[in-house]
Amino acid sequence: MRRLFLALTFIIFSVACCFANDNGKKSPEKKAPPAVLKIDTAQLPARRHFNEKKINNYLKDKEFIYNKDDLPGETLWNRFWRWFWQMIDRKLFAAAGSRRFYFYLEVAIGVVFVLFILYKVTGINAISVFRGKARDIPFTYSESIENIHEVNFDAEIEKAITGHNYRLAVRLLYLYSLKQLNDAGIINWEVGKTNMAYVNELPEGERKRLFRILTRQFEYIWYGDFRVDSTSFTEIDTLFKQFKQNLG
Amino acid sequence: MENEFFEQRTDLSKLSAAVEQIKATLGTIIVGQHESIDLLIAGILADGHILIEGVPGVAKTLTAKLIAKAIDAQYSRVQFTPDLMPSDILGTSIFNPKTAEFEFKRGPVFGNIILIDEINRAPAKTQSALFEVMEERQITIDGHQYKMEEPFTVLATQNPVEHEGTYRLPEAQLDRFLFKIEVKYPTLEEEIAIVTQQHQQKTADQLNHVAPVLSAVDINELRKQVRALHVEDKLIEFTAKVIHETRNNKSLQLGGSPRASLAIINAAKAMAAINGRDFVTPDDIIYVVPPVLRHRIMLTPDKEMEGITPDIVIAQMIQKIEVPR
Numbered sequence: 001m002r003r004l005f006l007a008l009t010f011i012i013f014s015v016a017c018c019f020a021n022d023n024g025k026k027s028p029e030k031k032a033p034p035a036v037l038k039i040d041t042a043q044l045p046a047r048r049h050f051n052e053k054k055i056n057n058y059l060k061d062k063e064f065i066y067n068k069d070d071l072p073g074e075t076l077w078n079r080f081w082r083w084f085w086q087m088i089d090r091k092l093f094a095a096a097g098s099r100r101f102y103f104y105l106e107v108a109i110g111v112v113f114v115l116f117i118l119y120k121v122t123g124i125n126a127i128s129v130f131r132g133k134a135r136d137i138p139f140t141y142s143e144s145i146e147n148i149h150e151v152n153f154d155a156e157i158e159k160a161i162t163g164h165n166y167r168l169a170v171r172l173l174y175l176y177s178l179k180q181l182n183d184a185g186i187i188n189w190e191v192g193k194t195n196m197a198y199v200n201e202l203p204e205g206e207r208k209r210l211f212r213i214l215t216r217q218f219e220y221i222w223y224g225d226f227r228v229d230s231t232s233f234t235e236i237d238t239l240f241k242q243f244k245q246n247l248g
Numbered sequence: 249m250e251n252e253f254f255e256q257r258t259d260l261s262k263l264s265a266a267v268e269q270i271k272a273t274l275g276t277i278i279v280g281q282h283e284s285i286d287l288l289i290a291g292i293l294a295d296g297h298i299l300i301e302g303v304p305g306v307a308k309t310l311t312a313k314l315i316a317k318a319i320d321a322q323y324s325r326v327q328f329t330p331d332l333m334p335s336d337i338l339g340t341s342i343f344n345p346k347t348a349e350f351e352f353k354r355g356p357v358f359g360n361i362i363l364i365d366e367i368n369r370a371p372a373k374t375q376s377a378l379f380e381v382m383e384e385r386q387i388t389i390d391g392h393q394y395k396m397e398e399p400f401t402v403l404a405t406q407n408p409v410e411h412e413g414t415y416r417l418p419e420a421q422l423d424r425f426l427f428k429i430e431v432k433y434p435t436l437e438e439e440i441a442i443v444t445q446q447h448q449q450k451t452a453d454q455l456n457h458v459a460p461v462l463s464a465v466d467i468n469e470l471r472k473q474v475r476a477l478h479v480e481d482k483l484i485e486f487t488a489k490v491i492h493e494t495r496n497n498k499s500l501q502l503g504g505s506p507r508a509s510l511a512i513i514n515a516a517k518a519m520a521a522i523n524g525r526d527f528v529t530p531d532d533i534i535y536v537v538p539p540v541l542r543h544r545i546m547l548t549p550d551k552e553m554e555g556i557t558p559d560i561v562i563a564q565m566i567q568k569i570e571v572p573r
Contacts, residue, residue, distance in 0.1 A: 175573070192567040194530045217254075222573065223480050224527035226254045 153179070166233040167221055173240045174218040177211070180247055195219065210243045258477070258526035263293070263470050267522050269461045270318045277455060278311055279445065280438040284429050287539055288315050288403075290518040292467065293474050296426025296511065297382055297402040299367070299417075299543060306431045308405040310455075312363050319467060320460030321360035321399065328370040330413070334377030338387050352389065357381055360399050360464050367404040368414045375421050378402070382424040399467045419502065419546070426511050427536075428543035470521075477517040478527040482572035487512045487533055489569050494545050499561045502546035511540045530571045538562050 058064055074082075153176040160169035178198060182189040187201045195215045202208040217236055220226045228236070267289055274285050284300070288311065291298040300308045316323045326337055339355035356362065357378075367375070381387050385396040404425070407414055422428075434442060462470070487509055495503030515536040516528045523532070542558040551561070 171573070190567070191570040194534060194571050195573065196529075196531045218573075219529050220254045220527075223483065223529050224254070224525070225478055225480065 151175070161233075164230070166228040166230065169233065170218055170221050170228060170236055173237070174214060174222075177214060177240065177243060180244065181211075184247060207243070207246050210239065210246060214239055214243060256526055258473060260473070260521055260524055260526060262466075263473060263521055264524055266462050266466070266470070270315070273318055273458055273461060274311070274314050277314060277458075278307060279441045280434050281307070281311065281431065284311060284431055286519075286522065287427050287429050287536075288312075290515055290522055290536070291427050291429075292319070292399075292401055293470055293521060294426060294511075294514040294518040295399070295401075295471050295475075296514065297404070297424060299422070299425040299428045300403065300405045300431060301408060301428055302405075302431030303411075303433075304407060306433060308431050309363070309365050311431070312365075312403040312405060314455075314458060316361040316363055316403065317458040318461045319361055319399075319464070320462065321464035321467070322358075322397075323361045323363070324356040324359035325363040325365065326356045327365045328367050328374070330369060330371060332370045332374045334374055337374070337377050338381070338389060341390055350390075352392070352394075354394075357387065358394070358396070360397060360401070362400075362402045364402060364404040366406060368406040368417055371415050372418055375415075375418055379420060379424070382421070397464075399464055399471070419544075422543045423505055423507055425543060426515060427539040429539055430542070474517050474521050475514075477520055477525075479513060479517065480527070480572075483516075483528055483530065483533060484513065486530065486569065486572050487516075490533075490537060490566065493565050493569060494541065497561065497565060499548060499551045499556065500545050501548045502544075504541055504544050508540060508544050512536055515540055530573075534566055534571075537566060 151172075153172055157169055157172045157176070160166070160172060174195075178187070178189060181187040181198065181202075186207075187198045195218065199208065199212050199215050202211055214236075217239070221228050270289055271285060278285065288298060288300075292315070300312060302308045313325075326332075335355070337355050337357050339353050339358070341350040342353050343349075344351045364378075381396060381400075382402055385398075385400050387394050387396075402425075406417070490512070491504040491506075491509045493503075494500055494508075497503070512533060513528075516532040519532040519535055520526070520528045538559050541562050545558050545561070547556060547558060547561065
């Protein structure tokens with residue numbers, strides 16, 4: 001029933017449209033008036049000519065040379081570049097013709113497209129060909145701690161103990177341990193590594209256990225700002241000596 | 249033996265016990281994800297909001313729900329959708345014909361632990377609704393200021409930006425998250441354990457019986473304790489150098505803000521507390537730098553094209569900065 005209703009509606013509106021466009025009446029034809037030929041009898045004035053001399057004078061005048069832009073106050077350098085680009089412009093458009101330019105442009109786009117496809121297919125990293133890798137980024141900070149390879153640890157530690165600066169003495173003892181581990185080829189000293197990173201570099205065993213304890217003590221004193229007196233320093237110093245013995 | 253020379257200045261026993269209990273509770277349901285759980289706990293202790301990102305099906309929402317369940321506080325959840333309006337989150341004024349006055353109807357943001365699921369399904373307009381509440385812990389509507397009750401923590405989950413129907417969060421909002429935790433696929437062993445657990449129908453049952461470990465008051469107390477931990481000046485300088493480097497690094501077009509420096513210190517304090525120390529070490533800082541920075545920095549287009557990730561740049565940067573000792 002719904003389909004029948006839709007079909008009927010469609011037919012009614014389609015027919016109505018046809019009638020709307022054509023009402024069956026034709027418009028009356030209009031008759032054109034008869035053509036009448038008129039003859040122009042007006043008299044023309046005598047033909048006038050431009051003064052050739054004046055025209056030549058105008059042509060020589062700089063103000064009327066429009067294809068050359070002499071800008072007021074233009075420097076010699078700017079004038080050179082303007083000449084350069086005008087020459088390029090003439091070569092590309094005036095001399096060879098703009099059609100040839102567009103032909104070259106199409107060829108260039110085609111070449112770029114082919115290179116892009118090759119780049120995608122081969123997976124070459126075009127940027128890295130011209131630029132360094134990210135790891136080569138120059139770093140702005142310099143090493144501020146002492147170079148552990150140049151410090152006279154024995155003398156410095158002695159000096160700190162004599163001055164009752166046990167905090168500094170523990171720090172120097174710890175740095176000395178790191179140097180000894182590095183010299184023995186057990187760890188690889190780098191400024192960016194943390195103390196726990198060095199602990200993890202050590203193979204399992206007594207040496208690692210001792211170094212872990214020393215690391216914790218150093219961290220409590222140096223980062224935790226825990227006080228260290230002569231008694232506790234003597235105990236810590238004994239552990240450092242044990243560690244040194246273990247290293248052989 | 250290791251700490252026999254030093255006595256702890258701060259009593260962290262309650263905090264350590266709570267952390268262990270939360271880990272144990274979550275460990276019965278969540279397989280693996282130890283780093284994510286540590287960071288979630290650290291984030292809550294550091295009074296920060298946490299963004300959890302991962303592909304669908306890696307238990308992002310489940311982890312966030314469990315953490316919320318482990319805390320006995322007002323919990324609300326909002327599912328972000330493309331047609332969500334700011335008033336759907338914050339609340340709106342409704343006319344009451346009985347009193348002939350407008351009454352403010354509070355939105356789901358009024359709570360202690362707010363879980364926003366699939367946060368990047370909503371466009372920037374809706375995201376912007378969270379700017380004030382996440383940073384200032386208050387909202388301003390119709391000239392009235394409504395303060396949030398402490399603790400106030402937003403745990404949001406999102407799919408990676410490249411996925412269908414997602415919007416990139418505005419930088420201003422990303423900066424408000426303390427951590428962006430990336431949840432990775434489980435290992436083979438973990439996957440077997442997940443399937444076995446599900447097969448034995450343990451998960452659903454256990455999920456309903458998760459008991460709260462900490463109250464809102466406890467959380468506030470622990471946060472106070474964490475804030476008071478010791479940070480040596482050299483480590484503050486080290487943190488500032490890390491952030492400063494992000495602003496000068498050629499691989500980055502957007503570096504970290506001062507808020508990032510503060511976030512690193514706060515998060516490092518929380519990590520120190522979790523590890524049972526009342527002072528921060530360089531390890532704590534280095535551990536929290538990637539989750540604090542990965543969503544705040546922006547790579548240059550050429551580095552993105554090369555397939556470099558923020559984590560790679562961060563690792564390279566940290567390697568070159570001298571650890572103070």
